[in-house]
Amino acid sequence: GRRMQKKKKSKEDKSTKKLKIDTAISGITNAGMAEDILLHGAAGKEHMVAYEGFDHETGTALKRGLKDISKSKVNPQYKEQNLKQQAGFSAEVKETARENADRILKKDATRKVRTDDIGRVNDPLYDHVEVDANGNIIPGSGSQMKFVGKNPKECLDKLMSGKYKKYRDANVAMEVPSDFYDGVCREIDKNVADLNKQVEAAKRQGKMAVAKQKQAQIDDLKRTRQNLRKSRVSQADAMEARKNPRLSTAKDIHRLSHDAGVNAAKYGAGIGGTISGLKNMIEVVRGNKSPLEGLKDTALTTGKAAGSAYVTAYGSTAAIAAMRNASQSFVRTLSRTNLPAQVVSTAVTSADTIWQWMNGRITGAECLQEMGKNGFAISSSAAYATAGQLLIPIPVVGGLVGGMVGYSLASACYGALMAALKEAKLAREERIRIERECEEAIADIRQYRQEINEIADRHLAEYRNTFDAAFSDMKISMGIGDIDGFMAGANTITRKLGGETKFDSFEEFDRLMNDPEPFKF
Known part of the structure; x- marks a missing residue:
């Protein structure tokens, strides 16, 4: 019995992690394509x-x-x-x-x-x-x-x-x-x-x-x-x-929606492929997946991200077109926000949940609960993806961090609301399970942080070694009065950072300073 529960829990954990990635990708894509969708x-x-x-x-x-x-x-x-x-x-x-x-x-x-x-x-x-x-x-x-x-x-x-x-x-x-x-x-x-x-x-x-x-x-x-x-x-x-x-009007709106969908699909595929590629690279390094499995999973996620982005952008464009000319001013105001994209995203993301319910894998109550969680999470994910990109102006990275944070906070808030409703009936076993999941989440965070630090160390090791050697040479040169040696150490750092040196010896420096022609660095 315990083995079956453990196996079921493992599947649920993988499904939750996958949903977080999908939601983050959706949030980043919605944020990145918001202007294009609103224009269309x-x-x-x-x-x-x-x-x-x-x-x-x-x-x-x-x-x-x-x-x-x-x-x-x-x-x-x-x-x-x-x-x-x-x-x-x-x-x-x-x-x-x-x-x-x-x-x-x-x-x-x-x-x-x-x-x-x-x-x-x-x-x-x-x-x-x-x-x-x-x-x-x-x-x-x-x-x-x-x-x-x-x-x-x-x-x-x-x-x-x-x-x-x-x-x-x-x-x-x-x-x-x-x-x-x-x-x-x-x-x-x-x-x-x-x-x-x-x-x-x-x-x-x-x-x-x-x-x-x-x-x-x-x-x-x-x-x-x-x-x-x-x-x-x-x-x-x-x-x-x-x-x-x-029909004539519908065709024109279809063409615009299709164009927006194609643009979003390209963007979504890029985001999905990048995120999935990094995720699968770590899994391959850990030994949890073979290189072929990693490539297959990346391709699948990329295709899914492109399809999801297309559907979201297409539906959002068509909805905004109608909302922008609605007779109610409130509806017209909403059309200028990211709400239409969030609603469509929720529907797309919830499709898998509905499919599981239709196939008897989850109960109707579980289906409604998961759909509510998805909708809340996507809204926050999109908002935080935009904020994250502004705070961390690095392509994809800022959006990914913001999207993940938004999803996590939304999920936590939603979970807290659900827990408040069920507090009176929450059994001791349920509390233990929640505590265990929190501990596992913290462990995952620590593991990812360690891996990021290792990646950074490897990336910067080459620069660090160069700088250490150069500073050492400069220190020795200063001690023995070797001006040319000091310049050589300084020039090593300049060239490593992509700069150009103007002189390599004191003689060249002296000649440059005595030259009547002006010079610029």
Whole structure:
């Protein structure tokens, strides 16, 4: 019976230590990627504004959001025409959201706005203008969106028609569907090449008026080419935003969440691999694991850390995107904190606990208790990881120390709360077990401290030996009046620390001092 209990306890100890490492990695990753996640969440919020048609943070309303545009009436007799026109409006809103989301990620304070949304409804020249951080319109930033034609050739034909002459004459930047842009550019180059041949032919025939007319068309095409812009929206994107704005919005937030997840996965893999590598190196040195086992465990932990970081960052970004445009100010305030990441982290970390309960390995009460402990520990781990990195500005080390301290303190506090509730029923055996575990924890701490000291001693031994020998030589040289010997000892220390020496003997020093040229150390 005792052997079974001892075996069970050993498994529990390993599980607890593993959880501490996983939680520390999670805390460090959340702290390290907090800004990136918040930025991607803020970018996602732009798509929520585009969908809802209202920015709850600034209290400003759009002329029409994607949801309202999707409710526009359609005449059955002109269904295709109506949908295409309405999709053009959706494209303007979608273009604004995507452009501003990208600027947020680049930390660019300027924004792109629809003229309709700033009171310039049906502006004669511009669909969009850009504003600075103070909301002032940036001169020369106006642009017009033209989602016209069924293909690039038809699109160019319409752009060059008399209907759009006012835009060409005013040198207005014209944005065309992203899937049309390259094709329109090719059509322009082809038309210019054909017209050049016609100009040469007209000149040879002496038809100067015709040549002048063709040259004017060439100049018009070239000016259009120069003012052509590639939209961030395709024809299919625009139509999807018109017909299914919820799906369109979800796709954009998914892309941002995925990008944040990939960034976090890379970061998490680096942190997880470093921590696990150090941990397994110690285990290999102790003889508790073979090198192959250590490598396998490191690879497994690294992969798990990357996956966990991806899920956490993805979920946090999506949550922040929605929370940032919530109607309740309290929810919007929470979206600017690390709370969303902590909630997702808790869910990810608790997945293993839930799996154990589903497989009958732990009871329902134990499952709830462990989940509560995990959630509390993760919150503190993330906070302490940030604090630790600030107090110990060494990459990974500060975060690791802080994360571990946060986890340990949180676990201790949670354990104290649980103990207070059960104090009346706590048996003598339970108290003995807790005391024994505390003693083992202290022993572990002492062991790790000893190992760290040994590592430091080995690392610094080379420098210590060099310094001792150099100081000894300097002392002897001073005793016998050997100036050159004293300099050689001092120069040995300088070179060991990566410095450069200016002289190696008193003669060189004297020559340097008498040199009229100034010198710098």
